[in-house]
Amino acid sequence: xxTGSSTTTGDTPLFDAESQFGTFFDDPRWAxxxxxxxxxxxxxxxxxxxxxxxxxxxxxxxxxLRNTFLxxxxxxxxxxxxxxxxxxRLNRLHARMSGSDARGxxxxxxxxxxxxxxxxxLFEGAVTMCRLGGQPLDQNTMxxxxxxxxxxxxxxxxxAGELPEDVNDFWRYFDRVVEDELENxxxxxxxxxxxxxxxxxxxxxxxxxxxxxxxxxxxxxxLGAITVASLPEPYxxxxxxxxxxxxxxxxxxxxxxxxxxxxxxxxxINAETIIEALxxxxxxxxxxxRTVTVLHxxxxxxxxxxxxxxxxxxxxxxxPANATGEGRRSAKExxxxxxxxxxxxxxxxPDLAAMAxxxxxxxxxDEPEExxxxxxxxxxxxxxxxxxxxxxxxxxxxxxxxAAVPSLAGPALIxxxxxxxxxxxxxxxxxxxxxxxxxxxxxxxxxxxxxxxSTYGRSAxxxxxxxxxxxxxxxxxxxxxxxDA
Numbered sequence: 001x002x003t004g005s006s007t008t009t010g011d012t013p014l015f016d017a018e019s020q021f022g023t024f025f026d027d028p029r030w031a032x033x034x035x036x037x038x039x040x041x042x043x044x045x046x047x048x049x050x051x052x053x054x055x056x057x058x059x060x061x062x063x064x065l066r067n068t069f070l071x072x073x074x075x076x077x078x079x080x081x082x083x084x085x086x087x088x089r090l091n092r093l094h095a096r097m098s099g100s101d102a103r104g105x106x107x108x109x110x111x112x113x114x115x116x117x118x119x120x121x122l123f124e125g126a127v128t129m130c131r132l133g134g135q136p137l138d139q140n141t142m143x144x145x146x147x148x149x150x151x152x153x154x155x156x157x158x159x160a161g162e163l164p165e166d167v168n169d170f171w172r173y174f175d176r177v178v179e180d181e182l183e184n185x186x187x188x189x190x191x192x193x194x195x196x197x198x199x200x201x202x203x204x205x206x207x208x209x210x211x212x213x214x215x216x217x218x219x220x221x222x223l224g225a226i227t228v229a230s231l232p233e234p235y236x237x238x239x240x241x242x243x244x245x246x247x248x249x250x251x252x253x254x255x256x257x258x259x260x261x262x263x264x265x266x267x268x269i270n271a272e273t274i275i276e277a278l279x280x281x282x283x284x285x286x287x288x289x290r291t292v293t294v295l296h297x298x299x300x301x302x303x304x305x306x307x308x309x310x311x312x313x314x315x316x317x318x319x320p321a322n323a324t325g326e327g328r329r330s331a332k333e334x335x336x337x338x339x340x341x342x343x344x345x346x347x348x349x350p351d352l353a354a355m356a357x358x359x360x361x362x363x364x365x366d367e368p369e370e371x372x373x374x375x376x377x378x379x380x381x382x383x384x385x386x387x388x389x390x391x392x393x394x395x396x397x398x399x400x401x402x403a404a405v406p407s408l409a410g411p412a413l414i415x416x417x418x419x420x421x422x423x424x425x426x427x428x429x430x431x432x433x434x435x436x437x438x439x440x441x442x443x444x445x446x447x448x449x450x451x452x453x454s455t456y457g458r459s460a461x462x463x464x465x466x467x468x469x470x471x472x473x474x475x476x477x478x479x480x481x482x483x484d485a
Contacts, residue, residue: 015083020145021076024126026271028258033129034068035223036230037121039191040182043235046114048185049101052344054109056354058190059336059343062202062485066275067361073272075152085366087155092370093357102186116153116162117177123149124174132230132252133259143167178232184239192228192241196220200485203279226251279442279480329474331402337483338469339401347384348395352377355482359420362440362481369423376412376419383412417465421458431455441477 015021024030038057042048051057057064074086097109108114123146130137137145146167154160164170197220201212228236229247236243244250261269329337339347341354356377360370388396388404424432424440433455437445445456468478 026269028261029129033125037125040121042187043182046107048187049107050097050109051187054097054350056341112162119153132255178235196224335398335401346395349381352381376416380412383410417462421461
């Protein structure tokens with residue numbers, strides 16, 4: 001078994017092309033197992049508090065899914081340099097998350113026991129998804145996979161000792177945490193009873209809100225019921241989670257049906273391709289965008305027909321972002337779609353930190369560029385707080401924002417734009433070329449972009465960023481970066 005930071009089991013290297021993690025990576029059952037694991041993580045008081053205070057998973061769940069997917073891919077990469085770089089990035093990210101929950105209990109995202117629980121839920125989720133899918137793991141396979149997850153934990157903090165060394169002891173550890181430490185936290189309630197009911201559409205389906213709402217109205221409750229039924233019975237009982245009649249049978253059927261896809265030809269299901277497709281927009285320069293454009297057109301027609309037959313409420317407006325005309329959002333729309341990154345109805349530091357985190361992730365920044373970007377956003381938050389927090393409660397409400405802000409383009413926001421430009425301009429040429437532009441925005445230059453000799457200058461970049469953040473323009477490269485789900 002793995003100990004310390006070792007990455008071998010006997011004479012077999014971990015994280016190679018034949019790793020157990022790699023074997024299951026494209027398995028559709030992961031979609032169900034990852035939701036289940038996230039609920040078990042959120043049920044831990046420390047993780048739940050950190051999620052509720054800092055995570056953008058409510059307002060931007062698809063972004064969170066993509067970033068989690070990419071991070072896990074890197075952490076199980078065969079190249080140790082890739083794993084070490086991603087571990088350093090995750091450690092910097094988590095080091096910025098600490099505070100107190102609603103009961104005054106301190107939480108720290110760098111707490112080793114808590115991080116061990118997160119890894120434990122991923123391993124247990126993989127074992128459970130195989131069992132429920134009619135493909136239980138044999139002892140040798142389970143031991144090898146457990147060694148991989150302990151090595152994953154070791155790569156994060158240099159010590160796998162927070163998890164038992166033997167997989168048989170792991171199950172006693174897991175049962176103890178479930179029995180003694182897990183709670184019905186606010187984060188759990190959000191995931192089970194809010195997120196599924198109000199899940200925003202990914203970019204691929206954003207053009208058909210009625211169609212999305214109709215599908216969500218059916219699938220959302222089913223996902224919630226399947227997830228609750230798959231949770232450990234002692235936790236369901238202690239947390240008072242209601243179980244829908246027939247849910248265990250539904251849960252077994254869902255896992256079993258997803259497990260049947262293992263009989264498809266190799267390569268037919270590629271998780272990375274599917275996730276990237278969810279984020280494609282019709283104006284992307286990705287070759288797959290043509291297919292997306294055709295799909296958008298067909299979904300809009302289907303959505304229009306469905307809207308005529310079964311009106312589903314105000315959230316199905318075909319394009320609420322343009323409700324004020326001329327490609328502009330109202331102040332409250334801008335507040336909820338862009339500024340309130342955590343989806344809690346208020347603007348405070350975690351919202352701006354989430355913006356900085358997304359930009360740093362997209363640009364794959366290392367130190368000190370990452371810290372420089374966070375510092376610029378922190379200065380902007382202080383400027384916003386001083387100007388907008390009229391009741392002195394340490395945060396800004398949508399009403400305070402709408403009433404007090406004709407423009408956000410103060411000196412601190414200008415500094416944010418300048419720091420972001422410098423981070424994007426990797427070669428320090430003083431202009432953003434086509435490749436650097438694509439790294440940040442995942443698309444090529446648009447014809448309406450102020451470019452000179454196929455480059456994007458500092459003043460044009462800063463002006464466009466300020467126009468987006470203060471003028472509330474829509475249909476800019478920043479929409480899929482900061483506004484999309």
